[in-house]
Amino acid sequence: MEVWMLLPALVGLLWAGVLLAFAAPLAARWREPVLKHPVLIIESDDWGAGAVAQATALRRLAALLQGVRDAQGRSAVMTLGVVLEVPDGARIAASGCAEYHALTLADVRFDGVRQAMLEGMQAGVFAPQLHGQCHYWPAAVMAAAQTDGMVRGWLAAAEPAATEDLPSHLQSRWVDAARLPSRALPAAAVQAAVADEAQAYQAMFGEAPQVAVATTFVWDDVVEAAWRAAGVEVIITPGRRATCRDATGKPACVDAAMLNGERSGAGQIYLVRDVYFEPALGHAAQRLAQGLRQRTRQGRACLVETHRFNFLRAAEASFAALDTALHQALQASPDLRFMTPLQLAQAIGARDPGWVESRMLPRLRAWCARLDEIPRFRRVARLSGLALPLRLLGGVS
Numbered sequence: 001m002e003v004w005m006l007l008p009a010l011v012g013l014l015w016a017g018v019l020l021a022f023a024a025p026l027a028a029r030w031r032e033p034v035l036k037h038p039v040l041i042i043e044s045d046d047w048g049a050g051a052v053a054q055a056t057a058l059r060r061l062a063a064l065l066q067g068v069r070d071a072q073g074r075s076a077v078m079t080l081g082v083v084l085e086v087p088d089g090a091r092i093a094a095s096g097c098a099e100y101h102a103l104t105l106a107d108v109r110f111d112g113v114r115q116a117m118l119e120g121m122q123a124g125v126f127a128p129q130l131h132g133q134c135h136y137w138p139a140a141v142m143a144a145a146q147t148d149g150m151v152r153g154w155l156a157a158a159e160p161a162a163t164e165d166l167p168s169h170l171q172s173r174w175v176d177a178a179r180l181p182s183r184a185l186p187a188a189a190v191q192a193a194v195a196d197e198a199q200a201y202q203a204m205f206g207e208a209p210q211v212a213v214a215t216t217f218v219w220d221d222v223v224e225a226a227w228r229a230a231g232v233e234v235i236i237t238p239g240r241r242a243t244c245r246d247a248t249g250k251p252a253c254v255d256a257a258m259l260n261g262e263r264s265g266a267g268q269i270y271l272v273r274d275v276y277f278e279p280a281l282g283h284a285a286q287r288l289a290q291g292l293r294q295r296t297r298q299g300r301a302c303l304v305e306t307h308r309f310n311f312l313r314a315a316e317a318s319f320a321a322l323d324t325a326l327h328q329a330l331q332a333s334p335d336l337r338f339m340t341p342l343q344l345a346q347a348i349g350a351r352d353p354g355w356v357e358s359r360m361l362p363r364l365r366a367w368c369a370r371l372d373e374i375p376r377f378r379r380v381a382r383l384s385g386l387a388l389p390l391r392l393l394g395g396v397s
């Protein structure tokens, strides 16, 4: 037998070795459900207790979203990551910054904001989700204020504070970041806080929170279990879970990575939000259609992160960019569907045949399109020649 006749067998062995070396991430991407339709969800955090100017912004957003409809006639949906409390600056100042006092979303001064949220929910364009009672851990902010004049000024401000102005590490609710690196909070304190805020959320919106998104995406197992006890069934993630703030204040201690449809230890369904559209930071409208196209190739929903600051600070340009982006997305993907994260998670969890693909070829194509994101896999696939058959199936570039 000639040596060259062994070549196909050797190549086959090489490819099998590559596939084996990356077995875990490859298998996870095979298990991840493949959606039959393009899905777009706009996710917007930080709304609630705070600037009263939010009322106008929310009404304008609701009108904008109602003006954009998918082929089924469903209007665009924006989630509202809700914050239920800000500091009561006047009372904190009166105590000489020795005591924490809160202004909750139930306060009469936030009537307009609350009303605008509820109207948008009734119109089917807003879907609230739990972001937190406050966008910080009060004891941590109070402790930081003892040595940080800026934090003290923020806590004691006369107008309802903008949580976006706090140092980033103090915006994490589920760690004690008064000093860095952060420390874990006592489990009992987390459990009590989650139970309380779920109750406040229910009083505000008439139902327990079913979807939660941790402030600054820092949370852990204790938080997930407490969310579960409070009724939370879906967790919005950036695809990884940071559980602390490091010595420089950055989110760190990443202890888990997740794909859409995977379950938390407490049993919730994870969804991944990883397209960033912040017009106030200069993101162009095309970003949304591009993100949607790529997620659709991967058989995934496109969850887009856009914070409230866009619609309060560079408002005119942001409203225009969102409107343009939604219309561009519809034009680029006429089969596009709008839905809420809860509906998406339920469809994925039930493997609903109306939403989740079961045919082999579309699943294989979506799987191939997901492989580029696996660290080092693309390079190894290229070097080994495995990229060629994968590319033929529509994947690795």
Ligand SMILES: [Zn+2]
Residues within 6 Å of the ligand: 045, 046, 081, 131, 135, 215, 216
């Ligand atoms: Zn936030």
